[in-house]
Amino acid sequence: MADHNDQNLTPSDLLLAETQSWNQLYFFIEHVTLKCALQLGIPNAITKHGKPMTLSKLMSSLSISPSKYPYFHRLTRILVRYGLLILQKHEDNNVDDGDDSKGYYSLAPTDRYIMKDGPWNSMEDQDSFFFKAWNCLGDWFRNEDPSKFYTAYGDLFWTKLSRDTSSGNWFHANMARDSRSFMNVLIGNEFKDVFKGLTSLVDVGGGTGTVAMAITKKFPDMKCIVLDLPPIVANLQGSENLEFVAGDMFQKIPAANAVLLKSILHDWNDEEFVKILKNCKDAITRSGKVIIIDMVMENPELDDEAFQAQLFIDMLMMVFLGSKERNKKEWEKLFFDAGFTSYKIILTLGLRSVIELYP
Ligand SMILES: C[S@@+](CC[C@H](N)C(=O)[O-])C[C@H]1O[C@@H](n2cnc3c(N)ncnc32)[C@H](O)[C@@H]1O
Numbered sequence: 282m283a284d285h286n287d288q289n290l291t292p293s294d295l296l297l298a299e300t301q302s303w304n305q306l307y308f309f310i311e312h313v314t315l316k317c318a319l320q321l322g323i324p325n326a327i328t329k330h331g332k333p334m335t336l337s338k339l340m341s342s343l344s345i346s347p348s349k350y351p352y353f354h355r356l357t358r359i360l361v362r363y364g365l366l367i368l369q370k371h372e373d374n375n376v377d378d379g380d381d382s383k384g385y386y387s388l389a390p391t392d393r394y395i396m397k398d399g400p401w402n403s404m405e406d407q408d409s410f411f412f413k414a415w416n417c418l419g420d421w422f423r424n425e426d427p428s429k430f431y432t433a434y435g436d437l438f439w440t441k442l443s444r445d446t447s448s449g450n451w452f453h454a455n456m457a458r459d460s461r462s463f464m465n466v467l468i469g470n471e472f473k474d475v476f477k478g479l480t481s482l483v484d485v486g487g488g489t490g491t492v493a494m495a496i497t498k499k500f501p502d503m504k505c506i507v508l509d510l511p512p513i514v515a516n517l518q519g520s521e522n523l524e525f526v527a528g529d530m531f532q533k534i535p536a537a538n539a540v541l542l543k544s545i546l547h548d549w550n551d552e553e554f555v556k557i558l559k560n561c562k563d564a565i566t567r568s569g570k571v572i573i574i575d576m577v578m579e580n581p582e583l584d585d586e587a588f589q590a591q592l593f594i595d596m597l598m599m600v601f602l603g604s605k606e607r608n609k610k611e612w613e614k615l616f617f618d619a620g621f622t623s624y625k626i627i628l629t630l631g632l633r634s635v636i637e638l639y640p
């Protein structure tokens with residue numbers, strides 16, 4: 282008697298469905314094996330070695346008993362599959378599956394970006410501020426809380442972050458790292474003209490100033506202000522053309538030629554989004570502009586892997602803030618709701634786009 286689910290499925294459909302269900306049900310194993318790699322210190326061991334290393338050398342550097350070889354090579358095999366490690370087979374190319382010792386392992390570019398001191402560290406500590414918010418996500422769909430984070434902690438993300446120094450430091454350090462790498466690409470790009478000709482700019486929600494420092498270094502004649510919440514900027518020292526201002530972007534934004542919003546608007550719901558942009562519009566000159574660095578979902582320029590990454594970050598926004606990543610149509614509607622007359626998506630760099638908005 283065929284299971285009611287098997288009706289109308291051809292044998293090849295059934296076999297494909299079996300493969301798909303294994304991949305969907307055991308997708309978490311990617312996370313588990315990555316955590317295991319971090320826990321063992323694989324990325325740091327390869328980085329410290331300074332060049333690709335054989336499995337045997339990697340194991341001894343990690344003080345893993347040779348008796349575990351038959352198991353350890355299966356862990357590294359799946360890490361290669363996920364593109365976290367690269368296996369360079371020995372020139373004579375006769376390395377068989379059972380003996381990777383003739384192959385050399387190195388870190389994929391991904392590892393260099395996320396493993397050293399990156400956000401994955403939050404996944405190490407089961408009690409971490411960021412980890413527990415993901416538990417029992419289904420509970421949130423059955424309550425009226427503004428975010429799963431609120432269900433988990435009884436507090437909004439920014440409120441709790443401001444009260445938890447170590448988590449706040451971890452978060453802002455990760456944001457600074459994200460900004461350093463993004464600004465290196467943006468300012469090195471022919472589109473560095475985004476900031477050209479500006480005499481003043483306010484980086485709203487600019488955190489610890491990584492973006493503003495990069496801009497003022499490239500454009501020393503520009504006066505930059507970083508606006509952020511008091512606990513964030515309280516002890517930060519400005520410079521001749523960089524000033525830290527404690528404030529609330531929902532109240533008032535200091536006047537300037539231009540306002541920058543990097544990874545800000547995706548943190549907020551539509552009503553809050555429009556409020557921020559209306560304050561930005563009040564802050565800029567008539568010939569000024571708002572520069573937005575954020576994700577545009579369903580961007581035809583992006584491939585499937587990038588789209589999946591955007592979906593993950595959209596989940597992150599939903600879980601932590603009850604906010605969202607937006608597609609072009611959603612961005613455009615809110616731009617006009619905030620009273621702006623036109624905008625231009627200047628370019629897309631990786632997952633994010635640079636958008637200019639004109640009053
Ligand atoms: C996701 S972080 C982005 C930081 C920085 N723009 C970047 O991309 O690295 C959001 C920033 O908004 C700041 N923020 C949150 N609420 C704010 C408010 N009401 N007024 C000003 N800044 C705020 C946070 O402190 C944080 O620095």
Ligand SMILES: COc1cc(-c2oc3cc(O)cc(O)c3c(=O)c2O)cc(OC)c1O
Nearest residue numbers: 400401403411438452544545548597601602
């Ligand atoms: C990119 O803009 C935001 C990111 C985050 C954010 O991102 C990550 C990423 C990650 O790999 C692990 C993490 O634990 C986190 C976070 O905890 C986290 O908060 C948050 C944002 O606003 C709250 C962003 O705008």
